[in-house]
Amino acid sequence: MSTMEPPNILSSIPYKQSPFNPEELNLTHYCISSLLSIPWNDISVTGFEYLAKKYRLDVFSDTSNPNEVLLSLAGKIILIDVIIPTHGTYRDIKIALAFADATGEQYKNTTAEEILQSAIHENNTTLLERNVALLAMLDRCSPSVQQSCFQYLETLKSTFNIIYNSRLKNQDSENEMELIMSTEGKPLNDNDGNLGLQLAFWKYQNCLYNAKISMNELSLNYLPRTLYGSQLVAEIPLKTSGEVNWLPETNLTQIPATMELLFEDYHIVFPEFGVQALLNFLQIGDVNQSGNYLSYKTLLDLPNQTTAGYPSINKSHIIYLGGIDIPARSVHRIPYSHPRQILGIFQYVRQYLTLQTILENVKPWSTKITATASLRLNLIMKQYPIIHIQYQELNKLSNVDPVIAHIAVLPNGIVQLNSIACGSTPTSEDVALKIQKMLQKTLNIGLVLEFAIPILFKNIQSTI
Structure with a gap:
């Protein structure tokens, strides 16, 4: 895979295009972005000055006290004061965080301040930089103190907590995971020391997947402008249908920024089919041409043929994969204008995470077991991704018919067994x-078939 990705709205680096040729990659911006991606780890006066410049904050230094240096990192709305003792360690550094409000006064966010302070005392420079980067971005995206993105973020936190708690109260099942994996997700405020709002939206095995809500400066006309408001849902947040009772968009104003869902810690791959469907849903364009896509096979490192084993049941399959040489995109960020779009975005993300996991689960395991069955999987893109399955036991080729099945991967990651x-x-x-439920739980076709084959054969014999 090339280290220089083509510019696109879903890539990990927000490229700026040449004004003379929008499809031409700006190499200067690429190089600057690459330099800015180097982790910061210098908790010192010069280190904090560099951090301020890196995220385009003004920095002022006060050395009037011989025992300490006071650095002020300032934006339009935020002021981060860092007090660094002349003689001391990182544990002696103190941080104060203040925000300007519309009256000209300042207000505090003690939780955010304590999170910044804790990151310094734990010498967690990665977390500290991530939080400063978020604060700086929200500051730059705020048109004015009257339209502060910090206040809007608090509105978003409140809104998603209201929606989630209302759904939790109304649902029939006590299984919270069903709610997380089918709706707007579970809001996580200032999660694990990360300032802001994250939404837990998917779970597989012991891993809970989160998406981070962020904002970015609106640099290109095709990106959606954020619809901004101090209140987003009605007094009764859910309709009888279960849909969110969002306030009319006429109650909101547009600001020159775009909102984003960031998938920073996960490798999520969309086939071109899914990318185009997502863009159509969001009603936005993309500068990336289909010729710049890599193949699904390459991005997921999938083999055309392999042997996968299941040590727990002493089984192993020769696996053949087809239909995977299709254009695909690695997705890191998804822009949107209104939080009502998040449910639709998650439906697509869950769908392709499920498909990706199913296909990744055929990668070889460490096993020396001789293959006992042949498993052929062929990916077909129709209205939804379809996987055609053909399973046959190798030692019974002459007297056992193959098992033929078709599964569809629907929005929200629902696995539907169309036929078997x-x-x-x-x-x-x-x-x-029963087989469909096993597939939904494990997302492992080979393993499920090994458990299901005896049931299938018993079922057939009982009907003869």
């Missing part, structure tokens, strides 16, 4: 439903 049969004999609805 042994040869020409269809499987009963009850057995098919």
